Amino acid sequence: MDLDAITKHSASHAKPDGLILQYGTAGFRTKADRLDHVMFRMGLLAVLRSKQTKSTIGVMVTASHNPEDDNGVKLVDPLGEMLAPSWEEHATHLANAEEQDLARALVAISEEAAVNLHQDAFVVIGRDTRPSSEKLSESVIDGVTVLGGQFHDYGLLTTPQLHYMVCCRNTGGQYGEATIDGYYHKLSTAFVELSKQASCSGDDHRTLKVDCANGIGALKLKEMKHYLPQGLSVQLFNDGTKKLNHFCGADFVKSHQKPPEGIEMKANERCCSFDGDADRIIYYYCDVDGHFHLIDGDKIATLISSFLKELLLEIGESLTVGVVQTAYANGSSTRYLEEVMKVPVYCTKTGVKHLHHKAQEFDLGVYFEANGHGTVLFSKAAEAKIRQLAKELEDKKGKAAKMLENVIDLFNQATGDAISDMLVIEAILALKGLTIQQWDALYTDLPNRQLKVKVADRQVISTTDAERQVVKPPGLQEAINDLVKKYKLSRAFVRPSGTEDVVRVYAEADSQENADSLAYEVSLAVF
Numbered sequence: 001m002d003l004d005a006i007t008k009h010s011a012s013h014a015k016p017d018g019l020i021l022q023y024g025t026a027g028f029r030t031k032a033d034r035l036d037h038v039m040f041r042m043g044l045l046a047v048l049r050s051k052q053t054k055s056t057i058g059v060m061v062t063a064s065h066n067p068e069d070d071n072g073v074k075l076v077d078p079l080g081e082m083l084a085p086s087w088e089e090h091a092t093h094l095a096n097a098e099e100q101d102l103a104r105a106l107v108a109i110s111e112e113a114a115v116n117l118h119q120d121a122f123v124v125i126g127r128d129t130r131p132s133s134e135k136l137s138e139s140v141i142d143g144v145t146v147l148g149g150q151f152h153d154y155g156l157l158t159t160p161q162l163h164y165m166v167c168c169r170n171t172g173g174q175y176g177e178a179t180i181d182g183y184y185h186k187l188s189t190a191f192v193e194l195s196k197q198a199s200c201s202g203d204d205h206r207t208l209k210v211d212c213a214n215g216i217g218a219l220k221l222k223e224m225k226h227y228l229p230q231g232l233s234v235q236l237f238n239d240g241t242k243k244l245n246h247f248c249g250a251d252f253v254k255s256h257q258k259p260p261e262g263i264e265m266k267a268n269e270r271c272c273s274f275d276g277d278a279d280r281i282i283y284y285y286c287d288v289d290g291h292f293h294l295i296d297g298d299k300i301a302t303l304i305s306s307f308l309k310e311l312l313l314e315i316g317e318s319l320t321v322g323v324v325q326t327a328y329a330n331g332s333s334t335r336y337l338e339e340v341m342k343v344p345v346y347c348t349k350t351g352v353k354h355l356h357h358k359a360q361e362f363d364l365g366v367y368f369e370a371n372g373h374g375t376v377l378f379s380k381a382a383e384a385k386i387r388q389l390a391k392e393l394e395d396k397k398g399k400a401a402k403m404l405e406n407v408i409d410l411f412n413q414a415t416g417d418a419i420s421d422m423l424v425i426e427a428i429l430a431l432k433g434l435t436i437q438q439w440d441a442l443y444t445d446l447p448n449r450q451l452k453v454k455v456a457d458r459q460v461i462s463t464t465d466a467e468r469q470v471v472k473p474p475g476l477q478e479a480i481n482d483l484v485k486k487y488k489l490s491r492a493f494v495r496p497s498g499t500e501d502v503v504r505v506y507a508e509a510d511s512q513e514n515a516d517s518l519a520y521e522v523s524l525a526v527f
């Protein structure tokens with residue numbers, strides 16, 4: 001390591017004095033103008049991680065659903081998964097080292113993680129459409145090159161596309177070709193093959209309106225449209241001409257429980273929203289009375305897992321299907337999955353890495369956060385079995401096995417992916433001849449409310465039991481329990497956010513009014 005060169009370059013990416021940032025659930029996130037030093041340093045860290053794992057590492061510049069003036073950065077590990085927890089700590093140390101301590105911090109990390117500095121390093125970089133993203137990604141590249149790393153800059157990509165590229169590059173092309181064309185080709189081929197099995201075609205429920213949050217999803221979906229069959233007509237709204245995530249996008253729709261601005265919705269039309277980096281998707285429609293119906297990640301998980309179970313039943317294979325949720329999953333969804341569908345359901349802490357990890361325990365692991373971030377993981381053994389059955393079986397069984405094989409290829413198994421999930425959902429609806437209203441009618445969500453509470457220090461709250469119970473400060477859980485007892489079908493919990501400086505409050509109850517007032521009362525107890 002040429003420590004002098006690093007110190008010299010770092011001076012042009014100087015850290016603002018006293019600024020302390022944390023590598024949170026989705027990497028670093030804050031106002032874009034405070035992030036230049038973090039980008040340079042994450043370029044350095046990506047090189048060390050690449051040397052240590054002898055693999056290509058990804059760096060994504062995005063702040064997802066957060067406002068346009070924000071930005072962020074996260075590292076992607078070799079198989080396309082989130083950065084390992086011990087390296088999140090290294091990231092935090094490196095980002096917070098004062099200028100004069102930077103070289104020492106780098107040496108300390110390479111020693112602690114036993115990095116072979118003579119090993120080659122390769123880093124791939126992607127960025128979203130924020131005005132600040134291009135310059136910030138150049139700072140990442142500066143960090144990579146000063147440590148002698150090689151790189152490929154993919155430029156504009158959705159977050160899940162970058163995860164896909166990393167996975168392809170580290171699996172010798174087995175997962176797919178590590179190009180944007182390779183991504184579109186893999187997904188569209190699987191979608192076309194799967195859709196061929198649908199008996200109904202050409203009717204009105206093959207039109208889908210997509211709110212792209214004025215983000216990267218618009219750009220990439222426009223490119224992908226050329227690869228899609230004519231049977232599916234995708235109409236884009238909020239296509240990037242207005243402000244990113246402003247009154248639109250999956251996060252807006254889910255948290256406000258109302259349609260985004262900038263989309264023309266007619267009664268009963270099927271619509272969906274992506275978030276700012278296209279790793280989340282939410283469906284919805286308005287009925288003839290003008291009532292808004294939200295179909296969130298929980299209902300997406302239900303549709304997908306019931307489809308997977310039906311295929312497995314048809315094939316006659318007893319592979320295990322598990323569903324992973326967080327505490328934010330609507331109580332009705334958990335009940336429906338467990339009691340009606342008889343699928344085992346597990347609850348993990350918030351943050352995709354926790355869900356992803358748990359989902360790896362099953363042959364087919366379905367995971368979704370209520371906010372629409374999720375995918376399905378197939379174990380290596382299950383995948384091999386399904387591919388073999390698709391070759392061997394005939395008639396109805398063979399058809400089901402082939403469909404399942406296409407489903408494997410259509411999911412982005414590296415991470416939740418709005419484009420890939422959208423195609424899976426569209427294929428399932430067409431195959432089953434389901435309207436969005438019939439899908440919605442699987443179960444009725446319990447009315448719920450989420451609130452944010454600003455406190456002096458959100459870390460004074462600590463939780464256990466997958467964030468459903470407070471351990472500290474003393475007395476808070478008892479207070480929540482007493483409030484919950486006042487309402488029917490009620491549940492509530494609080495937890496410090498991993499991405500914003502707030503405490504989040506969630507409540508559900510038998511009516512919207514009761515859910516609102518329970519959430520409000522719990523938020524008062526937090527102060």
Ligand code: NG1
Pocket residue numbers: 025026064328350351352369371373496497498499500504
């Ligand atoms: P935090 O801020 O820790 O609640 C939010 C979302 C997560 C996840 C991350 C990363 C909620 C309640 N929380 O985390 O599900 O998506 O952002 O983007 O939606």
Ligand code: ZN
Pocket residue numbers: 064065159275276277278279280
């Ligand atoms: Zn996102």
